[in-house]
Amino acid sequence: MADFRHFAHPNPEWVEFPRNLPPGTKTCGLSRERDEIRPQHGLTIEEFEINARDDYPIRLRTYRKQTCHDALPLLLYMHGGGYVTGSLETDDVPLRAVALHVDVMIVSVEYRLAPEHKFPVGFEDCFDIVRWAASLDGQQRLNVDLSKGFILGGTSAGANFTAGISHLALREGLSPRLTGLIFLAGSFCHPDVRPEKYRDQILSIDEINDAPGLTRDSINLFASKYAAPPEDLRLSPLLFDSHKDIAKKAYFAVCGWDPRRDEGLLLERLLREEGLSTKIHVYTGLPHGFWGVCPDLPVSKTWLQHLLEGISWLLE
Template identity: 55%
Template sequence: MAEYRHLATPHPQWENFPHNLPPNTRILGLNRDRLPISPQSGLELKEFDVPARDRYPIRVRSYKQSTLETRDALPLLIYFHGGGFVTGGLETDDGPCRDIASNIPILVLNVEYRLAPEHPFPVGFMDCLDVVLWAASHKSQSTLPSNISLDSGFIIGGTSAGANFTFGIAHLVAQTHKSELLHHLTGILFLAGTICHEDARPAKYADRILSIDEVTSGPGLSKASIKYFADKYGAPPSDVRRSPLLFESHAGLAQRAVVYACGWDPRRDETLLVEEILRGEGVQTRKYIYPGLPHGFWGSCPDVEESKAWKRDLLEGVEFLLSGEVA
């Protein structure tokens, strides 16, 4: 998207990362850790397993306010972490999941899907799909709180690779598995994600996905790391589970969607294209753009002012997804 090229001018504080950041800035890296749950006042945190189609136990961490009345209808957000399909885990976005649940009456499920290269494409994608299908079926009723109400909100979302899963799963849920669900999706939360392998871009979108070629280096994600992750993941470029932009239709995915685009990010244009496509399908959308900031900046440096502002935007976005009537 040529009109967004100016957003790639690095923010002075993030240029020459990390040397211009404030002194003693906490910098977090991605890993596969699964640590014991750290208690938090006012939050009820649990872990349990959801069976994948091959019976593998997918670990899920749940978050909700401990003071909620059981008679209050509780919407659901299923969240998929980032990490290029090869790293990340329950700890990667534990902070944002806690923030959402602490501030909004909602149940958040954080999914620990299997990772490549040990589990190459499409294993991680199918794990996340299986959790969504499980949560929206009678199978989940003995595990999830009794007051879960998909009528009050049924959202899926994620960051980076998790956002890629989100867009693909939204299509499959709407087009293939709709009859299996107790309720269709109401919201999509899409953060700095990819929707099409660069080798499979349709000609009609040639001028809408430019950042993957033009933003080749920077903190968080570079051309080299994208190739590294792709080689480990092993997804055929034209498979719609890797490139959901290739689905024939993008209609009927949800009622509302929120996207978060980083300006200095190879994935910037794909993220903004999600909002453009869904808005064209009649979905109510909202977008947040962060000029000069790199891919997933909020995860690498959660304490800086830019990340604190993003957290406020995240909560505002989830509240937007839950506002209004649910059909």
């Protein structure tokens, strides 16, 4: 068994966060707030609503390069926040950067949050948008050509949704099929139902409890508010018998000093062994979702460059 503990050796800037950060470093927290769209030269950014299965209006924000008039491939994105916080603002800045640098239509989903909307509401909101985007009406509304690429992805909770939805979309025969997946600091299995054959490979959830931003206590708190049964495959997609054919390619960003680290490393290996092409970046000594907490640090800018390269690779 590979030992990944060396990835957790803390980056000195993040020890005793935020005391050791460079002077003047901007830090960002998660919020449910949604702001008015801030216009940006070179981009068309719009919002509209699509009804969920219970007729709840799900707010979507789209990003598109103004010079791209032809039908584009699609990236459907879901933010993180432990199922209980986060909004369309959470990843607005990096999504703008992706839209400026990659010819792709981006749709960001404002799914409902716990504890007001417990499991599986947020998951189903996102799955409903995936189905809508794959429909003729969705493709026409978005001006996308899914034969050029149909990517699903997200951060943390959004990456968890990505894994579960990709499996269920394959089971139900979603057409067009997903071509690419993005897993950014993802979680893929409730700690209490880790498969015995992988238990000695998922150690970070027990061993890393000193990193800023995410600890076992906060994981348990989020889980109690979300209230998903641990063994439900929509929460613990690592429990699916096979991961074959859920997409053609998958891109992973894994944080080394993160309780969820080992799940990401394991899932990347399993997908690769089952025939998916994978690309992975591991950020040694950096905590869960560091790029969103301190977006102006050089290492966060490196992460963004890696993301741009990863999405371009998914579209090749």
